[in-house]
Amino acid sequence: MGSNSARHITRLTRDTLALILAGGRGSRLKHLTLWRAKPAVPFGGKFRIIDFPLSNCMNSGIRRVGILTQYKAHSLIKHIQRGWGFLRGELGEFVELLPAQQRIETSWYTGTADAVYQNLDIIRNHDPSYVLVLAGDHVYKMDYGAMLLRHVDSGADATVACVEVPVERADEFGVMAVDEHDGVVGFQEKPKNPQALPGRPDTALASMGIYVFNTKFLYEQLIRDAAMSSSAHDFGKDIIPSIMKSYRVMAYPFRDMVTGKQPYWRDVGTVDALWEANIELIGITPELNLYDEEWPIWTYQEQLPPAKFVFDNDDRRGMAVDSMVSGGCLISGSTIRHSLLFSNVKVRSYCEISDSVIMPDVVVNRHCRLRRALIDKGCQIPEGMVIGENFEEDARRFYVTQQGVVLVTPEMLGQELHHAR
Numbered sequence: 079m080g081s082n083s084a085r086h087i088t089r090l091t092r093d094t095l096a097l098i099l100a101g102g103r104g105s106r107l108k109h110l111t112l113w114r115a116k117p118a119v120p121f122g123g124k125f126r127i128i129d130f131p132l133s134n135c136m137n138s139g140i141r142r143v144g145i146l147t148q149y150k151a152h153s154l155i156k157h158i159q160r161g162w163g164f165l166r167g168e169l170g171e172f173v174e175l176l177p178a179q180q181r182i183e184t185s186w187y188t189g190t191a192d193a194v195y196q197n198l199d200i201i202r203n204h205d206p207s208y209v210l211v212l213a214g215d216h217v218y219k220m221d222y223g224a225m226l227l228r229h230v231d232s233g234a235d236a237t238v239a240c241v242e243v244p245v246e247r248a249d250e251f252g253v254m255a256v257d258e259h260d261g262v263v264g265f266q267e268k269p270k271n272p273q274a275l276p277g278r279p280d281t282a283l284a285s286m287g288i289y290v291f292n293t294k295f296l297y298e299q300l301i302r303d304a305a306m307s308s309s310a311h312d313f314g315k316d317i318i319p320s321i322m323k324s325y326r327v328m329a330y331p332f333r334d335m336v337t338g339k340q341p342y343w344r345d346v347g348t349v350d351a352l353w354e355a356n357i358e359l360i361g362i363t364p365e366l367n368l369y370d371e372e373w374p375i376w377t378y379q380e381q382l383p384p385a386k387f388v389f390d391n392d393d394r395r396g397m398a399v400d401s402m403v404s405g406g407c408l409i410s411g412s413t414i415r416h417s418l419l420f421s422n423v424k425v426r427s428y429c430e431i432s433d434s435v436i437m438p439d440v441v442v443n444r445h446c447r448l449r450r451a452l453i454d455k456g457c458q459i460p461e462g463m464v465i466g467e468n469f470e471e472d473a474r475r476f477y478v479t480q481q482g483v484v485l486v487t488p489e490m491l492g493q494e495l496h497h498a499r
């Protein structure tokens with residue numbers, strides 16, 4: 079990329095306001111979203127899901143960001159205040175929390191478009207040339223500057239980022255049809271029978287929930303949509319289908335600029351998907367590289383001591399093999415295999431943990447065996463408990479997924495924490 083293009087992207091990103099939609103419950107994550115919004119769910123050992131779109135904004139040069147919150151947002155708000163307060167307001171940089179506060183309507187946010195509409199006065203005060211609308215609940219690394227450049231060069235009124243997904247999973251997304259110039263000619267939100275790509279019956283084109291709008295055009299469409307009582311006030315269901323015939327709506331395929339391949343992108347919207355995406359990180363060369371110095375993932379850096387492994391007897395050896403172990407962990411005479419331990423996990427002696435994801439502040443007491451488990455933050459696993467070996471017994475106490483992953487939360491153990499975590 080030449081210096082002129084780089085300067086052009088710098089100007090575009092400076093003229094852009096990013097809005098991250100972070101109000102969703104994420105009900106497919108079951109008990110994990112009982113006390114937190116989906117974007118606040120921990121991921122990757124020390125992050126939360128929302129850190130990925132936020133880091134993408136910072137690394138893309140977009141330093142004006144609003145986060146639209148609604149459902150059980152306390153832990154999300156606390157995370158943003160602690161970890162994302164480093165921008166300089168006097169330089170016009172900010173990460174701003176925009177909770178549902180009935181600014182225009184007397185209702186809470188009723189859809190993704192309504193969430194943006196109810197903050198029109200705030201958007202107008204920032205006076206951006208472009209508005210970048212982002213989902214707050216996907217895990218990926220993406221340069222939004224390249225998408226903005228394509229949006230402007232194509233003369234689009236709106237641009238929708240898209241990825242290729244297996245057609246059997248496409249009913250979870252907005253499914254797009256495009257012409258030979260990447261113009262959007264069809265858009266169905268979560269269709270029962272998704273349309274496959276021409277000549278590729280096993281693949282569909284899915285919206286990533288990422289949109290670029292020319293600001294004046296966005297104002298017009300949101301005001302028009304708000305006046306329609308029949309609308310669900312949603313970008314995927316209403317705004318995009320209503321504009322694609324009369325205006326220039328372009329698709330932006332999410333591809334690596336060098337290889338042309340589709341990069342890593344995960345909708346970790348189910349317990350199985352969340353467990354799998356975390357376990358993938360343990361691999362020798364995972365698709366998502368958390369060690370990438372050129373595209374760092376930022377988060378709240380809790381001050382913790384290094385992980386510690388104690389005891390070296392034949393029957394009581396503190397060790398972790400083929401695993402990721404975060405700061406503050408203490409492995410005392412137990413064996414961890416092919417697992418990911420988040421911050422501040424304590425594993426007492428004589429335990430065996432394999433193929434498991436252990437979220438922060440968990441204590442696993444002595445003589446436990448955990449296999450293919452996902453343990454929620456703050457759980458105290460009682461001494462001698464066995465999880466992941468007898469699914470019938472597990473199903474009576476916990477939540478067992480279709481793929482045999484056992485989700486354990488404090489409430490299931492009778493430990494009523496009942497606070498935003």
